[in-house]
Amino acid sequence: MMTDTKNVQVGFVGLGIMGQSMAGHLLKAGHPLHLFNRTRSSAEALVARGAVWHETVGAMAAASDFVISMVGYPADVEAIYLGAGGIIGSARGGTVLIDMTTSSPDLAKKIAAAAQQRGLLALDAPVSGGDIGAREARLSIMVGGDQLAFEKALPLLQLMGGNVVLQGGPGAGQHTKMCNQIVIASTMLGVCEGLAYAQRSGLDPQTVLQSIGSGAASSFALNNLGLRILKNDFAPGFFIEHFVKDMGIALSEARRMNLDLPGLTLASQLYQQLVTLGYARNGTQALFKHYES
Amino acid sequence: MMTDTKNVQVGFVGLGIMGQSMAGHLLKAGHPLHLFNRTRSSAEALVARGAVWHETVGAMAAASDFVISMVGYPADVEAIYLGAGGIIGSARGGTVLIDMTTSSPDLAKKIAAAAQQRGLLALDAPVSGGDIGAREARLSIMVGGDQLAFEKALPLLQLMGGNVVLQGGPGAGQHTKMCNQIVIASTMLGVCEGLAYAQRSGLDPQTVLQSIGSGAASSFALNNLGLRILKNDFAPGFFIEHFVKDMGIALSEARRMNLDLPGLTLASQLYQQLVTLGYARNGTQALFKHYES
Numbered sequence: 408m409m410t411d412t413k414n415v416q417v418g419f420v421g422l423g424i425m426g427q428s429m430a431g432h433l434l435k436a437g438h439p440l441h442l443f444n445r446t447r448s449s450a451e452a453l454v455a456r457g458a459v460w461h462e463t464v465g466a467m468a469a470a471s472d473f474v475i476s477m478v479g480y481p482a483d484v485e486a487i488y489l490g491a492g493g494i495i496g497s498a499r500g501g502t503v504l505i506d507m508t509t510s511s512p513d514l515a516k517k518i519a520a521a522a523q524q525r526g527l528l529a530l531d532a533p534v535s536g537g538d539i540g541a542r543e544a545r546l547s548i549m550v551g552g553d554q555l556a557f558e559k560a561l562p563l564l565q566l567m568g569g570n571v572v573l574q575g576g577p578g579a580g581q582h583t584k585m586c587n588q589i590v591i592a593s594t595m596l597g598v599c600e601g602l603a604y605a606q607r608s609g610l611d612p613q614t615v616l617q618s619i620g621s622g623a624a625s626s627f628a629l630n631n632l633g634l635r636i637l638k639n640d641f642a643p644g645f646f647i648e649h650f651v652k653d654m655g656i657a658l659s660e661a662r663r664m665n666l667d668l669p670g671l672t673l674a675s676q677l678y679q680q681l682v683t684l685g686y687a688r689n690g691t692q693a694l695f696k697h698y699e700s
Numbered sequence: 701m702m703t704d705t706k707n708v709q710v711g712f713v714g715l716g717i718m719g720q721s722m723a724g725h726l727l728k729a730g731h732p733l734h735l736f737n738r739t740r741s742s743a744e745a746l747v748a749r750g751a752v753w754h755e756t757v758g759a760m761a762a763a764s765d766f767v768i769s770m771v772g773y774p775a776d777v778e779a780i781y782l783g784a785g786g787i788i789g790s791a792r793g794g795t796v797l798i799d800m801t802t803s804s805p806d807l808a809k810k811i812a813a814a815a816q817q818r819g820l821l822a823l824d825a826p827v828s829g830g831d832i833g834a835r836e837a838r839l840s841i842m843v844g845g846d847q848l849a850f851e852k853a854l855p856l857l858q859l860m861g862g863n864v865v866l867q868g869g870p871g872a873g874q875h876t877k878m879c880n881q882i883v884i885a886s887t888m889l890g891v892c893e894g895l896a897y898a899q900r901s902g903l904d905p906q907t908v909l910q911s912i913g914s915g916a917a918s919s920f921a922l923n924n925l926g927l928r929i930l931k932n933d934f935a936p937g938f939f940i941e942h943f944v945k946d947m948g949i950a951l952s953e954a955r956r957m958n959l960d961l962p963g964l965t966l967a968s969q970l971y972q973q974l975v976t977l978g979y980a981r982n983g984t985q986a987l988f989k990h991y992e993s
């Protein structure tokens with residue numbers, strides 16, 4: 408339990424849609440908040456609420472007891488943590504580093520090892536729940552790292568998430584997120600194929616959902632993204648290009664483990680085709696476009 | 701609304717695990733029940749409760765105001781309805797025929813047309829919900845046929861199901877059931893692949909479910925069949941061999957509609973391999989066997 412949030416300095420890098428909401432919860436709870444971001448304009452709203460802007464990621468890290476990152480790709484994670492002037496080289500001893508980006512389990516292990524060498528603690532803590540989950544502080548946060556670091560970080564994580572679970576050592580959070588994405592990938596195939604069949608066979612897909620939306624076929628995807636499909640709403644809750652990144656990491660990890668995942672392979676191929684066709688910035692439910700004639 | 705169930709004679713053919721529960725609800729509600737089944741022994745418990753056994757499907761049909769069938773394969777449906785001495789040739793004018801078998805939409809249309817010619821009403825009304833849904837009268841019943849027949853049958857259907865929806869004309873019930881199975885097929889791929897990845901990467905799959913079981917990856921399949929997989933419980937809620945039949949019908953309909961369903965195609969192939977390996981009488985969650993090394 409943190410008794411005085413004013414004494415706990417929190418750094419945050421990566422102020423996309425989700426990062427802004429997450430950092431906002433930390434600020435609201437009373438934490439002094441130190442920001443760095445590739446584009447400064449994304450920090451302005453938080454700075455207006457009292458957050459401190461830093462000109463480099465290293466300066467942000469040096470000012471913080473906890474550093475939280477929520478950036479785009481594994482290459483970005485590697486650069487901010489391990490690059491010259493990066494977080495690991497700049498943070499004070501004892502600082503807890505929390506990467507909440509969906510990234511590779513291997514990189515999480517590499518960061519944890521480098522952090523340990525410098526007397527820092529590191530957690531990988533990717534999330535599920537999308538923009539809405541971030542806004543409402545109801546994210547599922549899947550954590551990898553050691554118990555001590557987890558316990559130190561838990562009060563902060565609970566400000567952003569409703570379901571915070573330590574899954575194992577370094578990389579276990581990322582592996583768990585891969586499980587999540589693997590399940591979603593083929594579930595999306597099922598949702599889109601079922602609705603495409605409904606449409607093509609002349610049924611009313613809305614009425615079909617009344618029959619199949621609450622039984623053995625039911626899923627979050629069917630009842631949420633399925634409904635958006637039927638409204639022709641392909642706006643992003645989660646971008647196809649980010650999902651393609653995640654599936655790429657999962658496939659590469661699966662190959663390394665000698666695990667053949669044909670459903671994931673298929674979903675990844677279809678989503679990549681959609682990127683080629685210009686749907687990268689659509690929501691994942693735009694997989695349905697593949698089935699439209 | 702039926703005011704006196706004692707005057708409504710109901711015939712029932714197909715006393716498998718589900719059929720027995722369903723027929724039992726009709727009997728319990730006070731309907732005189734007329735039975736025929738390929739093996740007489742399956743009728744004995746219901747006969748002991750007052751149901752009447754008939755030596756032929758035609759005799760059963762001739763004694764009934766409503767005829768309900770819940771048999772195995774489309775070939776069985778065709779034989780009992782359209783074969784010599786079958787239901788359509790034997791039923792009295794005005795009888796309502798309700799096929800609750802999962803069967804082909806085309807056959808449902810053929811039966812409806814033949815029924816109309818003889819002054820009978822016909823519905824296709826396949827179900828979802830499995831043995832438990834049948835036992836607890838909570839089946840989802842997906843109905844195809846005309847409104848009048850639906851209204852006549854509704855009080856009976858509501859004795860067996862919790863969610864009875866008219867989906868359209870003849871065949872629409874079967875098409876809706878195909879949507880249900882198509883969604884489930886790829887969802888099962890996702891569940892099994894996600895759990896296989898969890899296991900292979902050294903995570904505790906039970907703990908993984910704590911993180912992913914209530915968010916964007918959540919589904920009935922993940923939270924029910926996924927749990928059975930983790931308990932090494934591959935006992936049938938729904939037999940693989942029946943699921944293979946259903947996917948075969950769906951694929952053949954999809955081909956006819958010029959609709960390519962790669963997820964369904966993949967799932968159907970993997971399930972067929974499991975049949976070859978001797979898993980036909982396992983539950984659908986045994987798809988997980990495909991991913992075990």
